[in-house]
Amino acid sequence: MTDIxxxxxxxxxxxxxxxxxHVKAGDTVSAGDVIAEIETDKATMEVEAVDEGVVDAILxxxxxxxVKVNSPIARLKGEGxxxxxxxxxxxxxxxxxxxxxxxxxxxxxxxAARDQGQEEARERQADPGAxxxxxxxxxxxxxxxxSSPLSPDEEDRGGAFGSSSSGGDGGEADGGSPIxxxxxxxxLARRLAQQKGLDxxxxxxxxxxxRIIVSDIEVAKPGAPAAQPQAAPPPASKPQAAPPxxxxxxxxxxxxxxxxxxxxLIPLDGMRRTIARRLTESFRDVPHFPLNMDLExxxxxxxxxxxxxxxxxRGVRVSVNDLLIKASALALKAVPEANASFTPEGxxxxxxADVAVAVAIDGGLxxxxxxxxxxxSLADLSTAxxxxxxxxxxxxxxxxxxxxxxxxxxxxxxxxxRSFSSILNQPQGCILSVGAGEKRPVVRGDALAVATVMSVxxxxxxxxxxxxIGARWVQAFKGFVEDPVTMLA
Amino acid sequence: MDFDLIVIGxxxxxxxxxxxxxxxxxxxxxxERAELGGICLNWGCIPTKAxxxxxxxxxxxxxxxxxxxLSVDKTGFDFPKVIxxxxxxxxxxxSGVGFLMKKNRIEVLAGxxxxxxxxxAPKVVVALTAGGSRTVQAGAVILATGGRAKTLPAIGLVxxxxxxxxxxxxxxxxxxxxxxxxxGSGAIGLEFASFYRSLGSEVTVIEALGRxxxxxxxxxxxxAQKALxxxxxxxxxxxxxxxxxxDGDGVSIALEAKDKAETLQAERAIIAVGVQANIEAIGLExxxxxxxxxxxxxxxxxxxxxxxxxAIGDIASAPWLAHKASHEGVHAxxxxxxxxxxxxxxxxxxxxxxxxxxASVGLTEAQAKKDGRKIKVGRFPFRANGKAIASGxxxxxxxxxFDAETGELVGAHMIGGEVxxxxxxxxxxxxxxxxxxxxxxxxxxxPTMSEAMHEASLDAYAMVLNT
Numbered sequence: 001m002t003d004i005x006x007x008x009x010x011x012x013x014x015x016x017x018x019x020x021x022h023v024k025a026g027d028t029v030s031a032g033d034v035i036a037e038i039e040t041d042k043a044t045m046e047v048e049a050v051d052e053g054v055v056d057a058i059l060x061x062x063x064x065x066x067v068k069v070n071s072p073i074a075r076l077k078g079e080g081x082x083x084x085x086x087x088x089x090x091x092x093x094x095x096x097x098x099x100x101x102x103x104x105x106x107x108x109x110x111x112a113a114r115d116q117g118q119e120e121a122r123e124r125q126a127d128p129g130a131x132x133x134x135x136x137x138x139x140x141x142x143x144x145x146x147s148s149p150l151s152p153d154e155e156d157r158g159g160a161f162g163s164s165s166s167g168g169d170g171g172e173a174d175g176g177s178p179i180x181x182x183x184x185x186x187x188l189a190r191r192l193a194q195q196k197g198l199d200x201x202x203x204x205x206x207x208x209x210x211r212i213i214v215s216d217i218e219v220a221k222p223g224a225p226a227a228q229p230q231a232a233p234p235p236a237s238k239p240q241a242a243p244p245x246x247x248x249x250x251x252x253x254x255x256x257x258x259x260x261x262x263x264x265l266i267p268l269d270g271m272r273r274t275i276a277r278r279l280t281e282s283f284r285d286v287p288h289f290p291l292n293m294d295l296e297x298x299x300x301x302x303x304x305x306x307x308x309x310x311x312x313x314r315g316v317r318v319s320v321n322d323l324l325i326k327a328s329a330l331a332l333k334a335v336p337e338a339n340a341s342f343t344p345e346g347x348x349x350x351x352x353a354d355v356a357v358a359v360a361i362d363g364g365l366x367x368x369x370x371x372x373x374x375x376x377s378l379a380d381l382s383t384a385x386x387x388x389x390x391x392x393x394x395x396x397x398x399x400x401x402x403x404x405x406x407x408x409x410x411x412x413x414x415x416x417x418r419s420f421s422s423i424l425n426q427p428q429g430c431i432l433s434v435g436a437g438e439k440r441p442v443v444r445g446d447a448l449a450v451a452t453v454m455s456v457x458x459x460x461x462x463x464x465x466x467x468x469i470g471a472r473w474v475q476a477f478k479g480f481v482e483d484p485v486t487m488l489a
Numbered sequence: 490m491d492f493d494l495i496v497i498g499x500x501x502x503x504x505x506x507x508x509x510x511x512x513x514x515x516x517x518x519x520x521e522r523a524e525l526g527g528i529c530l531n532w533g534c535i536p537t538k539a540x541x542x543x544x545x546x547x548x549x550x551x552x553x554x555x556x557x558x559l560s561v562d563k564t565g566f567d568f569p570k571v572i573x574x575x576x577x578x579x580x581x582x583x584s585g586v587g588f589l590m591k592k593n594r595i596e597v598l599a600g601x602x603x604x605x606x607x608x609x610a611p612k613v614v615v616a617l618t619a620g621g622s623r624t625v626q627a628g629a630v631i632l633a634t635g636g637r638a639k640t641l642p643a644i645g646l647v648x649x650x651x652x653x654x655x656x657x658x659x660x661x662x663x664x665x666x667x668x669x670x671x672x673g674s675g676a677i678g679l680e681f682a683s684f685y686r687s688l689g690s691e692v693t694v695i696e697a698l699g700r701x702x703x704x705x706x707x708x709x710x711x712x713a714q715k716a717l718x719x720x721x722x723x724x725x726x727x728x729x730x731x732x733x734x735x736d737g738d739g740v741s742i743a744l745e746a747k748d749k750a751e752t753l754q755a756e757r758a759i760i761a762v763g764v765q766a767n768i769e770a771i772g773l774e775x776x777x778x779x780x781x782x783x784x785x786x787x788x789x790x791x792x793x794x795x796x797x798x799x800a801i802g803d804i805a806s807a808p809w810l811a812h813k814a815s816h817e818g819v820h821a822x823x824x825x826x827x828x829x830x831x832x833x834x835x836x837x838x839x840x841x842x843x844x845x846x847x848a849s850v851g852l853t854e855a856q857a858k859k860d861g862r863k864i865k866v867g868r869f870p871f872r873a874n875g876k877a878i879a880s881g882x883x884x885x886x887x888x889x890x891f892d893a894e895t896g897e898l899v900g901a902h903m904i905g906g907e908v909x910x911x912x913x914x915x916x917x918x919x920x921x922x923x924x925x926x927x928x929x930x931x932x933x934x935x936p937t938m939s940e941a942m943h944e945a946s947l948d949a950y951a952m953v954l955n956t
Contacts, residue, residue: 186922188897195895206831214922215831 002051003072006060009038009045009399016040017270018064018073027055029076036073039270043366043402044395053077063199065270185212192217202267204260271364282426286342287462290421293474295481296451297437303484311379320437321357321411322382327480328409328432329353329373330487331473338473339406341427342463348427356405356425357385359392366392367425369405413437419455429464430473433457454481492518492627494825495613497602497771500527501534502802502814503633504586506822511593513826518596518625520615525586525597527635529811531579532657537680539575540660541842544687548720548844556881566688568665575660598623604630604772610797611776629797629825632785633818634771636764636803638677645733646672646760652740653733654759656681666690668755670742672730674701676841678761679717683843686722693723693753695744700726702841704808706853706902708868708888713904716845716884725753733758764809789832791821799825813837838916840909845884848912851900851919854890863893865925867949869941871905873956876936882906887945889915889928896924901942911939925950 009016017039029035030052038045056077060067067073183200185193189212193200198220205212254260268276282288300323307318332339332353341348353374356367368388370381391397408425413436422431437454456477460470480487493515496507503519504526510517524531543566551564590597600617610630615623638655640647648655654662659681667690671682674696686692694701700710701717701724714724728746735741740758744751766784776795779786784807785800787793793800799821802814820833838850857864867889871877885905892899901915918928928946933939947953 187924187927188895188922191895191924215834 001056002053002076003059004035004047004049004074004076005070006067006073007038007045007047008069009040009043013040013069013399015066015068018060018062018067019044021058021062023055023058023074025055025057029053029055038067039395040399043397043399045398049076051076183212184210186214189214189217193220196220199267202265269363271366275364278426279423282424286424286426288424288459289462289467289470291458291460291467291470291474292419293456293458293478294440295454295456295478296442297454297481298452300481300484301437301452307378314379316379316382318378318382319385320413321409321434322378322385323484324411324432324434324481325355325357325370325373325385325409326376326378326381326487327477327484328355328407329370330480331477332407333374334476335469335473337469338430338460338465340429340464341406342429342461343427347464350406352406354404354406356402356408356428357388358408358410358422359389361393361395366395366397366402367405367408368392368397368402408432409434413454419457421457421459424459424461429461430470431459432477433459490628491625492516492596494518494629494631494822495520495602495610495625495627496631496633496818497613498527498633498635498767498802498804499525499586499590499597500633500635500802500814501529501811502635502818503527503631504589504818505815506631506633506801506818507595508589508593509819509822510825511595513822513828515628515822515826517593518598518627519590520598520600520602520613522599522601522618524583525590526579526583528637530582530586532660534811535582536575536579536660537656537684538842539578540571540684541680541687541844543571543574544684545844548687553881568688571688572661598625602771604776604798606776608796611772611795627797629799631791631818631821631825632771632793632798632800632804633802633814634767634804635814636766636809638760639763639765640760641730641762644730646730646762648760649735652735652757654757656759656761659759662757666755666757668739668757669693670695670740670753670755670758671761672742672758673761673763674724674726675704675761675763676702676839678759679713679841679843681759681761682722683717683720686717686720687844691721691723691755693725693755695728695730695742695753696724696726697729698727702847704839705841705847705849706888706900707855709847709849709902709904712885713841713843713845713847716904717843720844764803764807766804768804789834790824790830791817791833792824808837808839810837810839836916836919838912840912842909845882845905846907846909847904848908849900849902850912850916851898852890853900853902854888857890857892857899862899864899865891865893865949867891867945867947867953869944869948869953869956871938871941873944874936874938874941876938876940877906879936880906880938882938887941889942889945889949891925891946891949896926898923898925898928898946901945903942905938905941907938911942914939914942 006016006018018036019039020037021035022037023029023033023035029049031049033049034046035049036047038047053076056075058074060071060073184205185200186207190200192214193203196217198217200212203212203216203220204210206216207213253263297320300320304318304320304323311318336349339350339353341350352372354369354371355373356369358365358367370376370384370388373381376384388397388401392402405425405428407428408422408431410422410431411434412420413434416436418438419435420433422433424431433456435455437452439450440453441448442451442453443449456474458470458474465473494507494510494517496503496510496517496519499507499519499521507517507519529535547564547566550561554561587597598615598617599619600615600622603614603616604611605614606612607626610627613625613627613630615625617623638648638657647653648658650658656677665688666685669682669685669690669692671678671692671694674694678694679702682692682694696703700707701714702710705713718724725744725746728744730742731745731750732743733740739754739756741752741754742758744753768780768783768785773780773785776798778798779794785793785805787800787805791799791801791805801817801821803809805817816835816837817833820830823830836851838848841847852860854864854866868886870886872883877883882905885903885908887905887908888902889898890900891897898915898918901912903912921927925946928943929952931943933943944953944955948956
């Protein structure tokens with residue numbers, strides 16, 4: 001008997017969402033088979049089987065949030081192995097969460113305090129925005145229950161009024177799983193929701209006493225995952241991704257006079273939570289300022305035409321944005337003080353220009369990184385960018401492909417935006433916002449002329465990039481863009 | 490405004506709507522041109538059940554006593570007394586409705602109503618039975634004028650009240666007919682056929698379609714025909730009536746079936762070929778009320794196209810069943826009182842009180858397939874049910890139809906003893922949107938015939954226990 005553990009997709013990953021199972025209990029797997037998909041803040045990764053054997057039990061249901069790295073997610077039975085007693089499916093992630101609560105309420109439970117509790121507490125400090133606060137009923141849980149003679153598992157069941165977990169919100173009694181806040185829904189509605197990948201907790205019931213009935217399912221859009229663990233839902237109707245559950249109505253809106261029912265509530269997925277948290281922190285905590293400059297890009301456009309002519313036989317088409325990535329990287333090499341990060345220990349001056357490029361995807365944005373952009377040929381850079389952007393849209397990027405850039409570039413020119421200033425992508429010191437290239441009147445000598453002009457804005461973290469440094473960077477960038485040949489120097 | 494709500498017609502739909510309206514605080518009046526309680530209580534559901542019970546007891550005594558180890562020296566019946574009992578039952582319920590109207594402070598306007606343009610609902614002009622007329626205006630009007638036996642004058646299928654009957658005459662005949670023809674094999678036709686057969690009439694049922702009880706599941710139709718034939722009933726299915734004539738002391742009906750023509754003769758004939766709505770002389774045309782194929786068109790809240798005018802029951806389309814009418818009546822009254830309810834959609838069970846009884850709810854197997862559903866079908870015969878064996882009621886079976894993909898119970902069909910008392914179990918399951926899992930998980934008491942419902946559910950998933 002082998003436990004399959006929640007893998008770490010990056011060195012810093014502590015937990016993730018079990019987005020999708022590709023196997024069910026009873027399936028035979030061999031090493032290398034894709035068995036599950038794990039979703040972190042920004043990516044969905046496939047998990048491959050390391051051993052071969054028969055899946056004995058799925059321990060963590062699809063759609064479960066906050067699954068700890070290294071916690072068992074499934075059990076594999078080797079040849080001739082005996083079946084393990086059926087594990088309580090929904091409990092793994094919730095156990096962790098409720099232990100967190102128990103640890104906070106009382107230190108009598110040694111296991112809770114020592115193991116999960118501490119871990120969770122650490123994590124909460126590190127990542128305060130990622131979890132919704134415990135509900136009132138958790139807070140009100142009397143400390144005595146934590147020191148009751150129940151086994152930890154039983155306690156988990158008692159205290160498992162899951163906070164941010166969607167694991168048990170279906171409240172289905174079938175699997176003997178603990179019932180979270182009870183959801184009133186007809187049996188058929190529950191089953192249809194599961195088949196369609198709907199989260200019942202996100203729906204409003206139109207039946208008697210607000211009961212969720214079939215017609216509510218029929219009008220609901222698939223989005224949130226089925227909250228109910230199930231060994232083998234029909235594959236055709238399985239949800240693609242598994243964003244976490246959301247309450248059916250936003251309490252904060254009601255208190256502001258926006259009544260429930262007057263809007264659709266889209267549950268927050270990992271990406272949205274991350275965007276909200278990180279950008280709020282950045283905008284609030286980092287002293288930032290913008291620097292604007294207009295660039296003439298006729299020569300850049302001309303250069304692009306000639307480059308593409310040369311690359312045609314190789315099937316590569318360099319975009320204006322690719323050229324801007326290259327120019328940014330070279331400008332960072334020319335003004336290395338701008339390629340910097342603020343840390344409490346000191347200013348980190350990065351050796352390479354790892355340029356993160358904002359890519360809009362369904363449900364958010366992500367910034368895949370062109371590493372060492374200063375050293376890459378345009379053809380190579382362009383090919384790499386195309387591949388990254390494509391995989392970003394299907395959320396198939398590996399964490400190292402979007403984490404750890406030193407500078408960001410965001411281009412809204414295709415929407416006709418003339419100029420804007422982005423919010424810094426911490427811990428990077430600068431982010432460049434690129435507007436649309438358009439024909440504008442320019443003054444040459446004392447005469448008016450027409451040129452293709454593009455406005456750019458560099459947002460700087462004043463802790464590392466002062467006004468003069470930023471201005472020098474923009475100047476250097478302008479030099480490369482307006483006279484592309486100098487990029488070869 | 491004289492009233493908040495006026496209900497026209499006091500059948501099971503109308504009087505129930507009036508009570509519900511009054512309960513919700515609406516000042517309510519009800520107009521009735523004949524007996525309170527309408528056809529159901531006075532000339533339909535209830536008095537026929539009284540007749541059928543007499544017939545069943547007689548048949549059991551005369552034919553089956555020996556099966557139970559009993560001996561009966563001499564059996565017989567007093568036909569007028571059988572009829573009298575049935576009338577007494579109707580009378581009791583009729584006065585019960587009068588009591589309910591009084592209790593709920595509903596004003597009863599005895600007379601015939603006619604609608605005129607009004608606001609916020611049509612005005613109601615009542616030609617009072619006692620003479621004179623009264624015009625009343627209400628906030629809303631519920632039309633519940635019901636239906637009557639359909640006749641087909643083109644082929645002579647018209648009741649004369651003497652030798653050719655509708656349900657109405659069939660319920661109170663002056664003499665017992667030794668031979669009888671029944672045209673139509675729906676619930677009404679078959680119930681009378683079953684009743685007269687139980688007392689010894691030679692009965693032949695004529696059905697134009699290919700099988701009896703055409704609205705039921707095909708397997709049920711076949712089983713019903715077999716069971717009724719065993720009791721001595723005769724059937725002509727796929728037989729079109731081409732003419733009806735009265736000769737001598739009786740009736741002749743000419744038939745055409747599969748290019749074979751024949752003429753059947755009997756003392757009396759009952760016409761039971763369907764229901765037509767009572768839509769005439771109410772003023773619907775003047776108001777522009779939308780009518781389709783003889784029935785008033787309504788939406789999911791029983792509203793017609795005319796402001797403030799609702800229609801429920803037989804007048805607003807099939808199935809022509811009292812419980813459908815009262816269900817709609819409650820809904821309409823609540824809608825008028827401003828209660829927010831989703832449109833009607835609960836499945837309506839159907840019951841036929843022949844011997845054996847037939848009951849069903851939801852889709853037949855064929856309908857479910859036609860809907861494009863993948864289905865699972867379960868069956869369980871009463872001959873494998875302990876209580877049925879002990880009661881000597883082993884005829885019949887229970888059939889379930891589940892959606893294979895979702896486990897939804899989409900239909901249930903039964904034939905056998907007292908199955909009309911059991912069908913609500915499946916109706917409840919469907920209303921609660923149960924799946925096979927809940928039916929499996931429900932504990933059915935032993936020994937009851939209802940265990941066959943459990944087994945038929947299990948059988949659909951190849952988990953049947955007792956066959």
